[in-house]
Amino acid sequence: MAKILVVEDERDIRDLVEFTLKYAGHEVVKISNGADAIQAVPEMMPDLILMDVRMPRMTGYEACRVLKTMDAVKHIPVVFLSAKGQQSEMDGGVDAGAYDYILKPFAPDDLIKRVAEVLGKFGIESPSHGLGGLS
Template sequence: MAKILIAEDEPDIRDLVKFTLSYAGHEVVAVGNGAEAVEAARIEQPDLILMDVRMPRMTGYEACAAMKADPLTSDIPVVFLSAKGQEAEIQTGLEMGAAEYLLKPFAPMELSQRVNELLQKFGKL
């Protein structure tokens, strides 16, 4: 299957997403903040990045912008996972280069299905 990077500062959510996607057969790398996500993306070269918006050290928006500015990571699709569903938040995420914006909470099966759809869309499956 695919290699997926998860950047989420809440350990319970990070563990749930990691478990869900690992169970679906994906290789999952998980980090706890935006700065770690930028570094891990360069090293791991994942097929897809799932990232929270509000994180310490570097927000998801800042991390996404840094990844899109780096030739090593600019082509990796970034998907924001956030409880912040206001139109302005979603628009900001898309302007930073995100491919998609998924709202929390989500059912594990729903997340797994959506991730597979995105991987197919970007030719990663």
């Protein structure tokens, strides 16, 4: 089980991601904006951060850039969640320090699989079951 921080300003998406990842056996903490995430990450030390790009107060790009300057947390992988699939958007995410980019909308099983792949690359064990075709 991994501890995953979900940073998303849209409540419905935040709740869907939480439900999906909890069902897959992960511990999930939700935050609604990048500024609050910067405060919370050093305290909670998640294994993975899933972050929306467009949020009020501080964009995901801005929050990721700040987190990647903090020695205690810069090793934590950040994966952006965004409906914007243009190459320039994805390049911006990588430039900000993100490990990966997941496009919205996504099927729950696809989210579980992508999260498991990222966690595996960082040596973090992920539960092996999905949603059993509920996507």
